[in-house]
Amino acid sequence: MKTMRKGSLFQLSIPENWKNVTIEQILKLRWQAPKKLIHMMRVNKEIKVNGDYLPWNHPLSPGDLLQIDLFKETDYDVLPSYGELHVLYEDDHLIVVNKPAGLDTHPNKPGEEGTLANLIAFHFQTMGENCRVMHIHRLDRDTSGAVVFAKHPLSKAILDRLLIERKVKRTYLALVHGKFKQKKGTISERIGRDRHHNTRRRVSTSGQEAVTHYRVLEVRENMTLTEVVLDTGRTHQIRVHMSHIGHPLAGDTLYGGKPVFKRQALHAARISFPHPLTGEMIEREAECLDDIVLES
Structure with missing residues (x-):
């Protein structure tokens, strides 16, 4: 096309x-x-x-x-902030970036700076593009990897639909405690809020549907490197599901992991989806940028 x-x-x-x-x-x-x-x-x-x-x-x-x-000039909805940005793919309609650990995906209140969205706004500014910064999905602050943002409302609307239809495929690498008895499996447990802890989620029969597929890649002493694919995108889904089956993520102290790293060992390593307007398949890999070596 x-x-x-x-x-x-x-x-x-x-x-x-x-x-x-x-x-x-x-x-x-x-x-x-x-x-x-x-x-x-x-x-x-x-x-x-x-x-x-x-x-x-x-x-x-x-x-x-x-x-x-489509490309009307629009004021940035977040403040542009200077910082290093790792772009995996970009065209007139969307941008895919590799988020480092320690950054929020977007501001949580007006005027907030220092998030991934602020860095993207600065990137747009330097490229002479005046458009909103619209995330399609999010990663936890201490999870790294590929994130997709749309550049105009039509692109966002179509990408939002593709996400709901599970056509945006995300593959994660997770280093978890313990050894698995089987090489692969699926966790289908609903996830809801933890009434006793504001930031935690938990497996709950009254929660939202959540499906996680995992595959063992490599055993490392008392830890296991796993490849994880999500059918759904619930908050803390991988962290909750892995903890629930007795394999919390290394470094994830919120869900029972030991503080062997400064963050949970979780990285969104690959993403693929059809382009919202042309239908062309976009596939990108995101390198882990910090000292957590997740690659097998």
């Missing part, structure tokens, strides 16, 4: 296999954009074809140029 940016316009050349598709079908069926966002695009007349406004039910031909006013 041929796409390009021209000023504030996203331009897409209608491919051969989209013959007779309409603007409405592209938004509703191809991209499955939210109704409210589609309505605003219609009201604000944000879409042209070959430079002209066409009815949204007009059949388009291969080679027609769909032009959407």
Whole structure:
């Protein structure tokens, strides 16, 4: 699929296999954009074809140029902060970065600085891009690895849907205490809040569905390096599930791990997902940046 940016316009050349598709079908069926966002695009007349406004039910031909006013200049919603940023992938619609441990993904109150989102805002500023910093998912402060941010509302809406549909695949490396009796397994235990501790979560029959798959990679003395894949993305999911089966993460003192590291040994090592607008598969690996050696 041929796409390009021209000023504030996203331009897409209608491919051969989209013959007779309409603007409405592209938004509703191809991209499955939210109704409210589609309505605003219609009201604000944000879409042209070959430079002209066409009815949204007009059949388009291969080679027609769909032009959407996606890249409007918008004030940053977080304060830009200087700092080193490890970019894994970036285009006009999204950015994937490798978050170091010790950073929050985004501010927890207005005006807060020093989070990953602040660093991204500064990166956008230096690149001359004026757009909001919109995270698609989060990592705990002391978990490192790949995180995805959207650059405009349409990209965010589609990526949010892909996350809900479990099409954003995240693979983690976790160093846990003890040795497993089996090489792989699945933990399907609901997770809810711990009423006795504000920041903790716990396995609870009244909690949200949570599914964690794990595979043993390497045994290291009294610890095991595991590969973990999530079907769901609950707060502290890996930490809670591993602790629940008797294998808390090394360094995770909140859930019973021993303080052998300054943080829990958890790293989001790989991420893959279809591009929100082109459908092209994006796959990236994130190197562990600190002194916790998780690679096998």
